[in-house]
Amino acid sequence: MEELDESRFSQKALEDFQLIDRAVDGDDAAYAKLLQRYKRAVYHMVLKMVRNVDDAEDLTIESFAKAFRSLHRFKKDYTFSTWLFRIATNNTIDHIRKKKLNTLSIENTYTDDDGQSVSIDVEDENNNPQEETIRAQKAELLLIFVDKLPAKYQKLVRLRYYEELSYEEIAVRIEAPLGTVKAQLHRARELMYEMVKNKREHI
Numbered sequence: 001m002e003e004l005d006e007s008r009f010s011q012k013a014l015e016d017f018q019l020i021d022r023a024v025d026g027d028d029a030a031y032a033k034l035l036q037r038y039k040r041a042v043y044h045m046v047l048k049m050v051r052n053v054d055d056a057e058d059l060t061i062e063s064f065a066k067a068f069r070s071l072h073r074f075k076k077d078y079t080f081s082t083w084l085f086r087i088a089t090n091n092t093i094d095h096i097r098k099k100k101l102n103t104l105s106i107e108n109t110y111t112d113d114d115g116q117s118v119s120i121d122v123e124d125e126n127n128n129p130q131e132e133t134i135r136a137q138k139a140e141l142l143l144i145f146v147d148k149l150p151a152k153y154q155k156l157v158r159l160r161y162y163e164e165l166s167y168e169e170i171a172v173r174i175e176a177p178l179g180t181v182k183a184q185l186h187r188a189r190e191l192m193y194e195m196v197k198n199k200r201e202h203i
Contacts, residue, residue, distance in 0.1 A: 004076055016080040024072050035064055035193065038081060042088045049092045054167060054182065057189055058160070059095055063088035064193075145192045153188035160185060 006014060016037070022030035042063055047056035067087050074083060146157050159170045167185070171178045 009079060013079040013081070017076055020071060020074055020080060023068075031068060034068075034080070038084055039064070039193075041081075042084065045085060046088055046092050049089075050096065054185075055095065057186070059088070059092050061189055061192055063091050066091060145195055148195055149188060149191055153184060153191065156181065156185055157188050157192075 004017070009017075016034065019030040019034050023034065039060065043056055043060045046059045046063070047053065050056055050059065063084070067084050070087075074080065146154050146161075149157060155174065156170060159165045159173060160167075165173065167178060167181050170185075171181045174181070
């Protein structure tokens with residue numbers, strides 16, 4: 001095993017490496033510590049990109065679940081925070097790109113940074129391998145969490161993460177006030193964070 005050059009990294013980065021080793025060995029407290037260290041920073045980074053509190057909360061928990069699921073593949077060539085922010089950034093860009101594509105008609109064009117007109121080539125979602133991969137990842141996330149949630153949250157989480165409905169659409173579907181939907185989904189997310197920290201058997 002290649003020797004780690006500790007002089008390249010800060011004390012915090014070295015502590016992260018130790019936490020990662022413990023987490024991969026099955027130490028749930030190490031996952032909790034990593035989540036505690038970076039949850040706020042990831043959330044604020046994502047929020048700057050999407051400018052929507054609800055989406056930022058969803059994307060933050062997705063990013064941690066993806067990172068923790070891949071933690072055994074982490075290489076100590078760079079810091080954990082760099083790797084985590086890259087995962088969160090890519091996940092958020094996928095979300096933004098998809099949202100934009102879903103709101104643009106195929107005939108639409110837009111102007112790039114140089115003022116050039118660029119046409120949008122919208123692929124059929126049913127035949128887009130990247131889209132299928134994202135859907136599969138979301139379905140996997142759902143399997144990790146949803147069956148462990150209290151019954152009143154399960155339907156909400158399925159509608160939000162699996163059917164990808166907006167908060168407004170969920171409110172109409174379950175005939176509940178928008179504020180109730182937001183509050184209950186916020187609580188469901190907090191419970192899912194607890195599961196990421198404490199109940200990792202399927203991640």
